[in-house]
Amino acid sequence: MSNKTIAFIGTGNMSYAIIGGMIKNGFAPQSIIATNRNQDKLAKVAADFQVQTTSDNNQALRDADVIVLSVKPQMMAELCQSFIDSGVDFSDKLFISVAAGITVARLRAMLAQKVKMVRCMPNTPCLLGRGVCGLYGEDISCEEREYVTKVFSATGIATWVEQESQINDVIAVTGSSPAYFFLFMEAIEEKAKALGFSDEQARQLVQQTALGAAEMAVSQPDISIAQLRANVTSKGGTTHAAVEHLKSQHLHSTVAGAMDACIARAEEMEQEI
Ligand SMILES: NC(=O)C1=CN([C@@H]2O[C@H](COP(=O)(O)OP(=O)(O)OC[C@H]3O[C@@H](n4cnc5c(N)ncnc54)[C@H](O)[C@@H]3O)[C@@H](O)[C@H]2O)C=CC1
Ligand SMILES: O=C(O)[C@@H]1CCC=N1
Known part of the structure; x- marks a missing residue:
């Protein structure tokens, strides 16, 4: 199974990141096919990773053993048809479907x-080999499970869940959560600029x-x-003042509410799509 050809149908942000992680971790570019309707996106993935590219999904379907469905959820029915x-x-x-909100x-x-x-x-973050992938399978052999584990371990941590509903929990915890961290970084960057740091300084300070x-x-x-947080927080000091403000604004329950909203949206999509 490890010699199989894998095709990514609809190679946008997410599949680009998975392919990047696979290449970085030793998968042969010739064993990967990337498709897209958009020629510029195909040219970029070919230039960056030297994988096979085509705008013909049916050709990829014919040539590959493993088909990764990675278009937006709303486009999935049309693609399958x-x-x-x-x-x-x-x-x-x-x-393999990476789409949120569409059940097996x-x-x-x-x-x-x-x-x-x-x-x-x-x-x-799969792009950097620092991703997290939650996996759930139906009617797959041990060999196929091993292959899928190998593919996604190349992009970071791969973990199987027993219940399909747990995929929605994974979305809240890791699929969507890079955006929560980026949002927090954006907020710090914005305030750093308001305090007078240049754009470049603000970006450097926050990302580092x-x-x-x-x-x-x-x-x-x-x-x-x-404890790591406590280690930054001197009693009666500056961090304490900042953290108390965040707590007074209900940061924990705000984050929990955001994650509940994420899961609720995935469940809603399951009914819509
Ligand atoms: N972006 C993310 O962080 C994550 C996304 N996902 C899932 O990944 C899937 C893709 O999301 P993104 O990569 O963010 O979207 P995207 O819009 O960046 O990529 C989808 C690509 O598919 C192409 N496309 C659309 N219809 C096509 C067709 N019939 N044939 C060939 N190409 C076609 C589009 O041109 C586009 O480049 C979604 O289902 C999403 O739920 C899952 C986890 C994380
Ligand atoms: O926002 C979305 O629907 C997709 C799924 C997880 C991250 N992005």
């Missing part, structure tokens, strides 16, 4: 076949601090994140 219309026999292919049952209905199916919930904080957590797994 085009596969059916192509006449290509895809009954024995392994499908719905994907199989769209493809009009009970295909082997994995749902994967990745995040964009975010990186440093993340590396502190990663390099000291025995120290809780709460």
Whole structure:
């Protein structure tokens, strides 16, 4: 299975990141096909990673053993219908969907076949090999599970969940959460500029601090994140004042509410799409 060809159908932000992680971690470019309707996007992925590219999804469907469905959820039904219309026999292919809010049952209905199916919930740091992917599979062999684990381990941490509903929890915890961190960084950057730092300084200061904080957590797994925060917080000092303000504004419940909203939206999409 590890010699298989894998095709990414709709290579936008997310698939570009997964392909980048795979290439960085030793997957052969010739074993990867990227498709897109947009020629500029195909040219970029070809130039950056030397993978095969085509705007012909049906050709990719025919040539690959593993098909990664990575268009926006709203485009999925149309894409699946085009596969059916192509006449290509895809009954024995392994499908992987990275789409939020579309269940295995719905994907199989769209493809009009009970295909082997994995749902994967990745995040964009896959590009750097620092991603997290939640995985859930139905009717896949041990060998296929191993292959999928190998692909997504190349992009960071890959973890299987037992229940499909847990994929929505993964979206809230890791799929969408890079955006929460970026939003926090944006807020600090904006205030740094208001305090008079240049755009370049503000960007450098915020990104280096975010990186440093993340590396502190990663390099000291025995120290809780709460303790790392406490270590910055001198009694009666400046950080204490800042943290108390954030707490008074209900930061924890705001974040929990955001994650609940994320899950609720995924559940809503499951009904809509
Ligand atoms: N961006 C993210 O952080 C994450 C995205 N996802 C999922 O990944 C999927 C893709 O999201 P993004 O990459 O952000 O979107 P995107 O819009 O960047 O990429 C989708 C690409 O598909 C292309 N496309 C659309 N229809 C096509 C067709 N019929 N044939 C060939 N190409 C076609 C578009 O030109 C576009 O470049 C979504 O289903 C989303 O739920 C999952 C986890 C994280
Ligand atoms: O916003 C979205 O719907 C996708 C899924 C997780 C991250 N981006």
